[in-house]
Amino acid sequence: MADRHSGILDSREVTSGPESTAKGGRPNIKQYLIIITDGESQDEVSQPAAAIRKHGVDIYAIGVLNANNTQLLEIAGQQDRVYFEDTFDALLFLNKIIIFEICNPKDSCKKTEVADIIFLVDASISISVSQFKIMQRFMEAVVNDSMVGQDYVRFGAVTYSTTPEEQFSLNAFSTKADVRKAIHDMKRTKGLTYTATALEYTHGRFDPAYGGRPNVNDIIILITDGVTSPPDRPKLDTVPQTLRNNGITIFAVGVGAAKKEELEKISGQPDRWFLVQDYNSLEGLHANITEVVCDQSQKAVQPDIVLSSKLVDYPGGDHPPATTQQPLI
Secondary structure, eight states: OOOTTSOSSOGGGTTTOTTOGGGTOOTTSOEEEEEEESSOOSSOOHHHHHHHHHTTEEEEEEEETTOOHHHHHHHHSSGGGEEEESSSTTHHHHHHHHHHHHSOTTSSOOOBOBEEEEEEEEOSTTOOHHHHHHHHHHHHHHHHTBOBSTTSEEEEEEEESSSEEEEEOTTSOOSHHHHHHHHHTOOOOOSOOOHHHHHHHHHGGGSGGGTOOTTSOEEEEEEESSOOOGGGGGGGGTHHHHHHHTTEEEEEEEETTOOHHHHHHHHOSGGGEEEESSHHHHTTOHHHHHHHHHHHSBOOOOOEEEEEEOOOOBTTBSSOSOOOOOOOO
């Protein structure tokens, strides 16, 4: 671990490398370096990072608050291993994403490999700014649990209230980084909760004109925190069934005031709907979703991990303001 007076990567530590057996590294075991920083390095990072990667070490760079995104990319070497969060509390959710990224595919954790997936997100007036942000983090976690690419998993997103609105289509982005950014940039709308109308609209977004592919499983992940508005409710008796008859799998995620009966009607199967008490509970649900979504997708030794965090001066001590701590592993 670098101290507060040095840069993020100390070239002296690269000489033996994190993979050194003298320091506990094991031969023939995949190795990772996870760097966490909240500021800009005072020395050059590109060369030391390249030297580490040359030894076969994958580097994940996590920036918080005032971290320099350009330096994070220089450290990690590729954009899909760079993460940036606004607060330290967000790291509690990010740890699950990082660990899924580096887990051995021969182990129990799996990735969704080939599918067209559209998030259908309730963005009505009942959703607060903070709640919408948690929904975005949930979507980002599902993306990170997937093999994103034009020939693998494609993602699209639709928000809805009284009227649905496409945020991005299935053929808009082909990398995890781009999809995550598009999710981060999504905006709330205001209106009522017309879920059936939104499902009907989303059906058309699997068309080839929007990036839908033949012979690939079509999946909708619906997220809502309320019941469908009365004028739209009768259509719930027919619209979800029409989608399912056309080969579209619907996963319904309900939060808070969402009704079990509606979620069941929308999903059509008991293992395809989820109901959690509040938005904080939603953050832990993505692993369950990934498992069942993975089962619907087509198919296309433990690592050594080094954590490196930069300490900075804070008023009254060496640590950031008090927050709940949780280890990455």
